[in-house]
Amino acid sequence: MPLRFYNTLSQKVEEFAPLDGHTVRVYTCGPTVWNFVHIGNLRTFTSQDILRRWLQYRGYKLMHVMNITDVDDRIIQQAAAAGQPIGEYTARFTQAFFEDTGKVRLQQPELVCKATDHIDDMVRLIGQLGENGCTYESDGSVYFRIAKFPAYGKLSHTHFAGMKAGARVDSDRYDKDDARDFVLWKAKKEGEHYWDTPLGQGRPGWHIECSAMAMRYLGETLDIHAGGVDLVFPHHENEIAQSEASTGKPFVRFWMHTEHLMVESQTMSKSLGNFYTLRDLLEKGYAPEAVRYLLASVPYRKQLNFTFDGLRSAATAIERLRNYELRLKTSKLPEGMSAGIQERTRKAQAQFEAALDDDLNTAEALGAVFEYIRDTNTALDGGEFLAGNREGALDLLERFDSIFDVLRPAVSEHGLQDGEIEALVEERAQAKKTRNFARADDIRRKLLDQGVVLEDTREGTRWKRK
RNA sequence: GGCGCGGUAGCCAAGUGGUAAGGCAGAGGUCUGCAAAACCUUUAUCCGCGGGUUCGAUUCCCGCCCGCGCCUCCA
Known part of the structure; x- marks a missing residue:
């Protein structure tokens, strides 16, 4: 049987092979670096690591791009609370992210890219969407007009046909023409970090970074795009809208979503006290x-x-x-x-x-x-x-x-050297020969204290670090 | 309400239209100076509940119950 993956788009398990036959172009939604990774994040990233490794095992080359979201509302808030520029604030958590994921042995993607390094790409993409007539401006912000993209909803299998435009308009969001429209570019707010661009002063919306960076590095049609299930809507749905409305080509062939992790059968949340990094x-x-x-x-x-x-x-x-x-x-x-x-x-x-x-x-x-x-x-x-x-x-x-990737113990501590252990094992063997079990057990206990476990077998004693 | 995922032994969990993988935990045993490791036996007459299809369903269909997710920025 060939390699096959469940595709959220078709809701079916489909045979997989990269478009060009040898290199799999993968984009995964990376962390928003405003905090340390929790085990829910890690579940998703670990599943993507398994995906990476399996594709390589099957002989494919990988071009895997992962973004770092280093500007968003929470970051702006937290950085302000910490009295730091956002770049300084996010650098710390970006570094922590790689330390942590390295500990659980996640392979690094071929390319990691930061949102703030790609503002130009985003502005260009928004410009293209504007030329295609898919955007409108309101109060200095730029929105994507969903009505211009009839396929909207194809990933999350949401049918908006019966829904009256504006029926669910949130009273706070009267600046949009349609409740489903989403922001591409947010107008500058007083005191917030902003960029000076042809679109005006402001900062990018959340979804645009992934479309811009994915297409920049992987082309207009990717083999695989992955993330947590919660991203299906609206994030990935919006990515499709932005990308396909700009290029007219299918954005992604396979959408793969990792289910969430529960803690003791409950949603993990800080308020339940079951939230773990x-x-x-x-x-x-x-x-x-x-x-x-x-x-x-x-x-x-x-x-x-x-x-x-x-x-x-x-x-x-x-x-x-x-x-x-x-x-x-x-x-x-x-x-x-x-x-x-x-x-x-x-x-x-x-x-x-x-x-x-x-x-x-x-x-x-x-x-x-x-x-x-x-x-x-x-x-x-x-x-x-x-x-x-x-x-x-x-x-x-x-x-x-x-x-x-679990067979090799984490860090070999700076305890005893192999030679020292072997000398003690030998001494213990001699003690056992002379039936000096007290001495033998003493040595075993001493080694155990140093994290070394002895096992007597028919062929002699073997040892391992615990 | 809409869309989606799931309910299998004490816990985690795979799986198939033909009668239940695996891991952990538990019990008994073999081995052993002791210990560890390892092995053997044992632990679901049954796969949320009720119908239906079928020679036969945990596996397909219908209904119900329960858990979880998404429904505008949460992996």
């Missing part, structure tokens, strides 16, 4: 890999119920994976190659790949890997897993980790 979780002592695993383990189109129980489960599951890898690498195996095991490995890889090809079904992919681990652990116990099978199993793990 990544930093909150790390401070509580959870490993970033566990966060990554948990966020990646539920397929992106399903709401993910985040619980601390789940986070601990994730950490234990990672332990199982790492134990298995350690066992594979350290076990002395009988010579030879088992055809049965080889076939089992091939099958596991096929299942793993089929699962991810099927709209990134990470849960099923994990199932395939764990099932394989249990089977081969049994074979290892029974002596049927032979030296010749080791490479295949390690290769499978490597393939798995090229997507999930």
